[in-house]
Amino acid sequence: MHTSLAQRLLPSLAVLGSVTSLCIGTSFAKHLFPVVGAQGTTALRVGFSALLLLAIWRPWRFGPTRANLMQVAVFGAVLGLMNLLFYMAIKRLPFGVTVAIEFIGPLSVAVWTSRRALDLVWLALAATGLFLLLILPLLGSSIGALDPVGLAYAIAAAVCWGGYIVLGKRTGHLHGGMVVSLALLSASVVVVPFGVAEAGAKLLTPSLLLYGLAVAAVSSAIPYSLEMFALKQLSHGAFSTMLATEPAVAALAGLLLLGEHLSAIQWAAIGIIMIASMGSALTTRPQAPAPANPAANPASAC
DSSP states (O other): OOOOHHHHHHHHHHHHHHHHHHHHHHHHHHTTHHHHHHHHHHHHHHHHHHHHHHHHHOGGGGOOOHHHHHHHHHHHHHHHHHHHHHHHHHTTSOHHHHHHHHTHHHHHHHHHHHOOHHHHHHHHHHHHHHIIIIIGGGGTOSSOOOOHHHHHHHHHHHHHHHHHHHHHHTTTTSOHHHHHHHHHHHHHHHHHHHHHHHHGGGGGOHHHHHHHHHHHIIIIIHHHHHHHHHHHHSOHHHHHHHHTTHHHHHHHHHHHHHOOOOOHHHHHHHHHHHHHHHHHHHTSOOOOOOOOOGGGTTOOOO
16 A cells, blocks of 8 residues: 655654754743743743643553663653753853754764764764864854853753763663653753752743743643654654754754854854764664654754
8 A cells, every 4th residue: 555645754744843843942942041041941841841741641551660760760860951951051052053062962872882984974074063163263263252151061961962862772662651751750850959049939920831831832742742753654764864954943943033143154064963963864774673762762852
């Protein structure tokens, strides 16, 4: 039975929709920074995301063991720290630049686990992109140098994204919905205290709570749902290749929704890092099929 063109395109459109939804949600979240800070915004986003996905998946139905809970708790703690560092980074850096730097995390994991000569090409391309973003401004280029504290946060977020992938793969045998919902609950335990310390009682303002709920839905609940659908239809390589469009989508969202203008060289650097990520995904050797679990894949981390 032949599938229609629409049926073949639907999984790829789901990934693109996931990336777009996540980037739009993150762009709207940045509007909260002047009110509750990056920490408070992270607390609202992660906290409400956890509540939404707990309500959707009701993870207790899957009977997690104590060992499962400990495994997911560690994974979720890294996820929470990754989100916190990412939001601290986009407070000081353009959205698209931050996402491009963060993509070095999963790319490094792919190269490290493969150890093929071809992967060194993708790593070299990524290093070229990073040179254009980070080093060239310090050598007297006309591009304004990026905020060093923001860069430190972005690099730390990239390291956490690498850890997120390694730990996530270890949960691949568990139900994806259970893992994502419980991991976000663990993540909220990590980030909410930072948000309370930064914003205090402001986090309980009704209008901010509603805004935070909307951000959580657009940047977490919708993207994860779309990714879970796409993962059942696409190979890991195809999924990762589509996901590598995220830096460009983030840069466009930053331009259109936040007024963040990038130089031609910064756009070129983002493009080079995207090519490295896509190349790594396309040339990855196929692995044995695994359960459709977004937590076990290099899922979007905005």
